[in-house]
């Protein structure tokens with residue numbers, strides 16, 4: 001068994017309430033006490049603080065809520081459960097998107113893959129999505145569309161709307177979308193979406209819909225030092241947030257939104273975008289491969305393009321990295337981290 005998976009298994013056997021002896025844990029996990037010590041070290045290296053005291057054993061220095069497939073399923077309405085073909089929670093994967101892409105194409109539809117940790121989490125534009133253990137949500141949903149690639153261009157926006165509405169249902173307030181699909185709270189990155197698709201111009205298309213949300217990631221988390229832009233987590237606005245409950249809310253919203261998009265395209269979402277639009281009315285710079293375009297954001301076109309009032313008139317943009325003019329660092333153009 002991989003060392004990372006063994007370390008995560010140890011996490012299941014530890015408690016923040018009481019010390020547990022190395023002997024007892026070794027018995028539960030069927031290994032030696034020396035092996036437990038190694039796993040404790042591995043767990044610490046993954047950002048889980050573990051206290052160790054001679055004669056008493058080990059205790060977590062903070063409580064961790066691990067993801068549980070049964071609890072997530074129990075949090076779904078019957079119609080969402082019936083819609084899903086499979087749901088799994090992995091302890092450690094390279095990337096949940098990559099994991100789904102290893103499934104045969106015809107087996108990816110309506111399959112949800114969660115992970116406690118990603119070793120090569122993928123962000124947009126080839127960036128890394130920093131994914132420490134047991135702190136955040138890393139979810140990929142596989143979905144097959146009869147539509148062709150062009151008709152799916154607004155799908156990343158639909159994902160961001162689903163994530164925002166799930167967060168609001170969980171009780172969070174004040175979060176917005178930075179077009180096309182960054183989720184921000186107080187100007188700091190809270191989550192992001194990555195759509196990867198295979199298919200024909202005329203359809204069908206098999207998509208992998210990836211969403212990452214920072215849930216409970218204190219700034220002391222070692223991996224967080226690798227994030228090169230301002231970021232935040234849900235717990236800073238909603239201290240009692242449950243990862244399992246939020247995972248269920250997110251998955252439900254994704255299924256609802258994706259089904260509606262499948263039936264009616266982006267039109268039903270256009271009016272809702274205004275509720276979450278973090279750029280509308282703001283001076284914005286959009287960086288594209290051909291150069292930067294500056295203007296005032298005026299909301300979305302019916303196809304999901306960003307409308308920008310520039311010196312040369314209103315332009316409709318379908319790709320690029322948007323940042324508030326003069327606040328490039330806040331909206332982050334970094335090449336690594338939660339890009």
Ligand code: BTN
Nearest residue numbers: 095097122123124192193210212
């Ligand atoms: C972004 O750059 O803003 C998009 C980040 C998307 C991260 C999620 S986490 C779950 C899924 N698996 C990945 O490897 N990436 C996405």
